[in-house]
Amino acid sequence: MYLESVRLLEFRNYERLTLAPSxxxxxxxxxxxxxxxxxxEALFLCALGRSHRTRHDGELIRYGKNNASVSLELKKRSGSHSICCRLDSELGKELKADGKPLSRSGELLGLLHVVMFSPEDLKLIKQGPSERRRYIDMGLSQLKPSYYYCLQQYNQGLRQRNALLKTGRAHKDTLAPWDEQLSRLGGRISCLRQEFIKAHSKEAEKLHKSLSGGRETLYVKYLPSIKEHGADYEAALKEAFALNLERDKAIGSTSAGPHRDDVLLELDGRDVRAFGSQGQQRTAALSLKLSELALIKSLTKDTPVLLLDDVLSELDCFRQQQLIELLKDTQVFLTATELFGLRGLDMAVYKVKDGVLSPCGSNQA
Ligand SMILES: Nc1ncnc2c1ncn2[C@@H]1O[C@H](COP(=O)(O)OP(=O)(O)OP(=O)(O)O)[C@@H](O)[C@H]1O
Ligand SMILES: [Mg+2]
Incomplete structure (x- = not known):
């Protein structure tokens, strides 16, 4: 799928923008x-009904104005569609698909698929396990709404178990209902996450190989907090709850479960987080993110639109060229402060200055 036209009115620092992208x-x-x-951000808004960087829609309206809008026309395999998002400081957000008002943002999902890679996504590599769990949770929730509900129930149960542990009244019998519920939900969560990572890892490993010109091997694996659990995570988790009881009481929280799981990311056998260079870390994060594109493509039989915010800066010329080569059948919106190694490619280039976007032709040298 690709966008045929983009129109912004009083959105952020744009008074008005009309664009017919390549x-x-x-x-x-x-x-x-x-x-x-x-x-x-405007394109992301029309795909998911919210900004990727703020929860406050009001921030998207141009300073001193009362409303803003983003309108898109897109071409899919199944035909042409239009999406419009209007933001009003008093009336809130109004979404329309093909001219028809939508009652909830959820109804928008699936019309325009975008994959966004922003500098924030580097947290996936650079920061702790919670960022990697968040990445899986977001990806899985989009593909499988039932996962999201399961995770919500698990987190609720976990809060209650932890509250009980803190009271000093926790013992085998009072904890039993929570252990039962949490091991059942936790087993399901862990199982789905492992499948998700398995589905992504092959593609991500392939992408990393291409981006690095065959020089590096990425290895991605889900890392449960319970070791040696075999296939039955549910039973192993229940056992771990019993085994950790004294420790959990002492620290007032639950020390095993999917809320403690992680994803192992290795480059040529070494932890990317500890040993990877800036460029290697960026390449690994990008490969993981781009594997989402392949997954959505295989599920929807259409290519999502790719939004790449500031990805080039830490990649060398070779990796930049490889990236563009890999994406040649995808509509990409890429931001950068300069053209870096992109000269001479088939592309549309726009100069952006103070909320004004001016085309400076294709095939820029
Ligand atoms: N609601 C708003 N109204 C007007 N201007 C806004 C609004 N929100 C943000 N801005 C302005 O938009 C600009 C930031 O735009 P943006 O984040 O797109 O920059 P950028 O070109 O991506 O920069 P960088 O290269 O630093 O990432 C800032 O100058 C900010 O003041
Ligand atoms: Mg920016």
Missing amino acids: PKLNVLIGENAAGKTNVL
Whole structure:
């Protein structure tokens, strides 16, 4: 799928923007604070009904104005569609698909698929296990709403178990109902996460190999907090709850379960987080993110739109060229402060300055 037209009105620092993007690579070049990410944010808004960087829709309305809008026309395998998102400081958000008002943001999902890679996604590699769990949880919830409900129930149960542990009244019998519920839900969560990582890892490993010109091997594996559990995570978790009882009481929290699981990311046998260079870490994060694109493509039989915010800066010329080569059948919106190694490619380049976007042609040298 690809966007045929984009229109912003009073959105962030844009008074008005009309754009007929290329169905392939679109590069937005500009200095810091010019308004490059704002354009990606507007596209993300029309795909998911919310911004990727704020929960407060009011922030998206241009300073001093009362309303803003983003309108898109998109071409899918199944035909043409339009999406419009209007934001009003008093009336809130109003979404329309093909001219028809939608009552909930959820109804928008599936019309326009985007995959966004932003500098925030580097947290996936650089920070602790909770960022990697968040990545899986977000990905899985989009693909499988039942996972989201399961996770919510688990987190609720976990809060109650932990509260009980803190009271000093926790013992085998009072904990039993929580242990029962948490091991059942935890078993399901862990199982789905492992399948998710398995589905992504092959593709991510392949992508990393291509991006690094065959020089590096990425290895991705789900790492449960309970070792040697075999296939029956539910039973193993129940056992771990019993085994850890004294310790859990002492620390006032539950020390095993999917809320303690992680994802192992290795490059040539070494932990990427500890030993990877900036560029290697970025390549690994990008490979994981791009594997989402392949997964959505195989599920929907259509190519999502890819939003790449500031990915080039830590990649060498070779990796930049490889990235673009891998994406040649995808509509991409890519932001950068300069063209780096992208010269001479088939692409549409736009200069962005103070909320004004001006095309500077294709095939820029
Ligand atoms: N509601 C708003 N109204 C007007 N301007 C806004 C609003 N929200 C943000 N801005 C302005 O938009 C600019 C930031 O835009 P954006 O994040 O797109 O920059 P960028 O080109 O991606 O920069 P960088 O290269 O630093 O990432 C800032 O100057 C900010 O003041
Ligand atoms: Mg930016």
